[in-house]
Amino acid sequence: MSALTDDREDLPDRVSHEGVRTLLKGLRVPRWETVHAIVTVLAEQCSPPRDPQLEVARFLPLWRAIGEGDAGVMKSARELVLGGWGGEDGRWTAEQVAGILINPFNAIEIHPSLAAPHDPLMSEDDWVRVGVRLVEEHGAEFALRALLRILKGDYVDGESGAPYGYQNPSFEAAQAFAAFRYGCKEILRRLGSEPNLLQESIRTMRADETMDREERAAMLEAESDMSLMREVMIVTPHTWDEVSEEAQHQVFSYLIKEIRPTDRPGLPSAERFRITWRIPEPPAA
Numbered sequence: 502m503s504a505l506t507d508d509r510e511d512l513p514d515r516v517s518h519e520g521v522r523t524l525l526k527g528l529r530v531p532r533w534e535t536v537h538a539i540v541t542v543l544a545e546q547c548s549p550p551r552d553p554q555l556e557v558a559r560f561l562p563l564w565r566a567i568g569e570g571d572a573g574v575m576k577s578a579r580e581l582v583l584g585g586w587g588g589e590d591g592r593w594t595a596e597q598v599a600g601i602l603i604n605p606f607n608a609i610e611i612h613p614s615l616a617a618p619h620d621p622l623m624s625e626d627d628w629v630r631v632g633v634r635l636v637e638e639h640g641a642e643f644a645l646r647a648l649l650r651i652l653k654g655d656y657v658d659g660e661s662g663a664p665y666g667y668q669n670p671s672f673e674a675a676q677a678f679a680a681f682r683y684g685c686k687e688i689l690r691r692l693g694s695e696p697n698l699l700q701e702s703i704r705t706m707r708a709d710e711t712m713d714r715e716e717r718a719a720m721l722e723a724e725s726d727m728s729l730m731r732e733v734m735i736v737t738p739h740t741w742d743e744v745s746e747e748a749q750h751q752v753f754s755y756l757i758k759e760i761r762p763t764d765r766p767g768l769p770s771a772e773r774f775r776i777t778w779r780i781p782e783p784p785a786a
Contacts, residue, residue, distance in 0.1 A: 505542035512538040536564050558584030581646050585655070596647075602631045603644060604651050676762055683770040684753055684760050689738045691756070691782065698780060699736065702755045705779045709758075723751050755779065 502521045506512055514534035516524075524531045524539060537557055544556040561583075587594035601607065608621050608628030623631075635644045650656070691698055706712070706720065724730060732748035733755075741749065759777040 502539060502542060505546070506538045509538075509542075512541060514538045530567055533561070533564055536560060554583050581643060581650070585650075599635060599639075600647055600651060600656060602628075603635060603647055604656055605648075606651075606656075679770065680760050680762060680774050681750075681753065683774050684757050684776060685741075685749060686770075687776060688752065688756050689741055691778075692736070693738045695783075699733075699752065699755065702779045706755055706758075709779070720754070723747075 503516055503518045506514070506516045509515070514532070514537065516535050516538050520531070520535055521539065523529060524535060537560075540556050540560045541553040544551040544553040581596060586596045586600055588597050602623075605611075605628065608623050608625050610621055632644060635647075712720075729745070729747055729751060732744040733751050736744055736748065736752050756779060757776055758779050761775055763773055763775065
């Protein structure tokens with residue numbers, strides 16, 4: 502083992518015969534550099550060979566636990582880089598729990614141009630408190646390394662390469678959701694000041710000769726559902742949250758002929774989306 506560590510520039514230590522003997526007999530706690538070097542060369546001698554980096558990452562918390570007890574259970578920043586979150590055996594690790602708690606996705610509703618819509622799992626104040634506690638107990642480097650892994654897409658329970666809807670299909674879904682939400686907000690604004698708007702929009706949509714066959718078929722199918730239409734006809738700004746999502750979508754289609762995004766997703770919704778109303782909005786007084 503001592504010979505295997507000689508002339509290795511990639512190892513942190515060259516271990517003497519006596520150093521190897523002391524380590525294997527457990528006569529005293531060795532330096533981490535010594536353990537690192539021995540574990541690396543032994544991993545390379547395995548048949549089949551084991552990944553030296555993974556083995557070093559596996560031994561580091563064991564070595565730290567000798568002096569730190571339970572505090573040594575959490576990986577260091579170096580281990581996190583080498584071995585990731587762990588949990589390959591199906592059991593939750595302390596790092597996975599920390600990864601979920603420090604993930605900003607769980608504390609804020611990220612802008613829809615960056616992530617799929619979701620409900621936060623904790624408040625921003627709780628997220629900050631968790632981050633401060635993590636830094637105090639395990640150091641700023643661990644917290645920052647964990648956050649970097651998360652922001653690059655390596656987050657607990659995440660699919661590789663698809664963080665939070667950053668890829669195009671989810672971005673399109675997020676943009677459609679944002680457009681619907683903005684359109685609903687504008688619908689409620691107009692319904693509050695134009696009492697006959699819904700009925701006039703329904704008549705306009707039914708008389709629209711430019712409507713394609715699929716859109717007209719969808720309208721007729723929806724209107725054949727009497728329960729749905731009863732909800733639609735009672736929609737006001739005050740009852741909006743009481744009706745079904747299907748009724749909200751039907752009112753949306755009655756009032757809005759088209760809503761399309763601009764090419765600048767970072768703008769406020771009023772500038773980001775362009776609405777074509779079935780009944781043009783009256784000029785401001």
